[in-house]
Amino acid sequence: MINETYKAMLGGKSVIRTLSEYATARGTEIGYDNVFDYSLGNPSVPCPSSFTKAMIDMYETADPVALHGYSPSLGNPEACRTIAESLNRRFGMDYTAGHIFPTTGAAGALAHALRAVTKPGDEVLTFAPYFPEYHPYVEGAGARLTVVPADIESFQINFAAFEAALNPEVTVVLINTPNNPSGAVYSAETLDRLAGILRAKQAEYGHDIFLISDEPYREIVFDGGTQPYPAKFYDNTLTCYSWSKSLSLPGERIGYVAVNPRATDAELIVPMCGQISRGTGHNCPSSSMQLAVAKIIDETSDLSVYETNMNLLYDALTSIGFDVVRPGGTFYIFPKALEADANAFCMKAKEYDLILVPSDSFGVSGYFRMAYCIDTDKVKRSIPVLERFVREEYGL
């Protein structure tokens, strides 16, 4: 018989998806060039040509039976070794191939990491603003998600609220840095303080608390900065990564879980992911894609457009009078709306063909997200429209 739980979920359509579909429909009316669609976090720059070349080379020269054959259930060992060595080089870690579990993007990585270190009923804490898909990921693992209120000064961590939320049922803290939707890059100070609290609470509760660190935007950091590597600060860290943003391959579903070698039962977690994979039907990402990303392991797309767009928007928003924290990375900016009801604000903007996402589904009210992974020309053309909208609707 049809499953009533999943049937009941059919009503709930994502706000982002709804707005994106509106933008597409509106585009067919007035030309998509005239819709200032800041709804969707879909990379706007192509994958590097070296990726395309690596794939074509493999398709032209490799034995197809081997190239497209089953991946070993814990991933291609050579790809895992290459990933481990890259992380070791870049972040001073000491991963081996056995600490890397290739997955179908960050969604697959989070699904495995959460199942590996929670049991049904456990509590998972995350920090607002947060990516709303954390709900199905956490609930799919049988755990429950509690959202810690935001630090609205800087979108780092509201430590007072965090300490108030911690309790012995918490077995995972889930972070996302650089952050969707705020663009915040958690600083070394933030990560150090977070790690200190987690270590103290592990001792107090007498059980492990795992840090699951969701890092698909790791390579998109502005002003020449870098994202401090969370696993470097805290032993019980599972790092979830995707090449969706850094290589502009969201549709190819390729990422990994990296298990900190100093985590409790570190050597068991990748084999456990292999077991988890059987029940979810995950059974490894594409074998050829594992090889391709390994071949260009330290490369990225040309990500500079995101910084260009961020600077244009940040300057325009602040000069208009918006209250906005300058993003340290990602391709999102998260200004305060000009009225308390972010939804009302975004509905008014829509009348100007400005597609902005209200903040409520990210766990804070009164803000909006702009995904500026769009052409710079469109960003520039949107600014006078934004100015007119704010002037006409709010008299600014």
Add this chain to the structure above:
Amino acid sequence: MINETYKAMLGGKSVIRTLSEYATARGTEIGYDNVFDYSLGNPSVPCPSSFTKAMIDMYETADPVALHGYSPSLGNPEACRTIAESLNRRFGMDYTAGHIFPTTGAAGALAHALRAVTKPGDEVLTFAPYFPEYHPYVEGAGARLTVVPADIESFQINFAAFEAALNPEVTVVLINTPNNPSGAVYSAETLDRLAGILRAKQAEYGHDIFLISDEPYREIVFDGGTQPYPAKFYDNTLTCYSWSKSLSLPGERIGYVAVNPRATDAELIVPMCGQISRGTGHNCPSSSMQLAVAKIIDETSDLSVYETNMNLLYDALTSIGFDVVRPGGTFYIFPKALEADANAFCMKAKEYDLILVPSDSFGVSGYFRMAYCIDTDKVKRSIPVLERFVREEYGL
């Protein structure tokens, strides 16, 4: 804290995988050419060159942002339409794009189909001999698997045992035809009788019973025959497919669930699969792979080698004196072992570098499986070894 359920699963290594690893290790000692490795169901023929060409063409000419962008959450609509039209043409069905949910192979398809039409605690029936990975798929959905004893005369369905096993808690019957490991192709008579019983039991129990039909071997049928299409016989059918075998792409993880338009709530099941996908981290198969299989929708690899190998082995086995049902399809054959303990039989064969899989994990005792997706030359060379093994060990 580490999940004890998944940790406990770490001990249980698959017999097939263990034998395959032994074969590889033995190959490094004596040369893999001298190991008659019948353990693993990994296709031995290359994908068609048209697949390679389609992929290279897309990589060379398509806009990479579009090619590698996020797939719509219910799959690429154009790929879904092409799949639907192909099934309609071939099997006289009336699918639309909205009845097709692209998945990461048959494993992904089964994971979604099972969750869509069971609730935790439901009973799923399958027929021995069966693919042992059905356990994690069914248990991952929270249901429980009951195995109906085999029809050892023909490896069709043991209907007496099936009727005895049916009870009101059964909400899914899971079939696999052509069958791994027996090679049986369920006949129209079998499917018609199965459908009749299911319709009667639906009426008697007052609830739906879904037929989930796992069909990755659909295109590998011998003697010019075809697999009668199970959904044609029974309305409440979810068809699970993979291109792993027909296009020799097991590592690329591409398949689908097709929902019979006459099933209960048929229009809801694909959208429900989209919801299920969020919690498992599945989130669509590769976007480029969806397009590629659609481009060569009615093609297959050159699958004729499997029939050549089957005939060689069937003739050899019967002339040696084995009791064996002639396979109608797949690349498996499933003879009766020469002693009651199939494991002991296979261990003796291993001494002759004949790698045979004992039948116990397939839900029947006293048989063994040979996966003859290997070079025909090796099949030929294995026959005198098989003869010598049987002569020396069993005096046949």
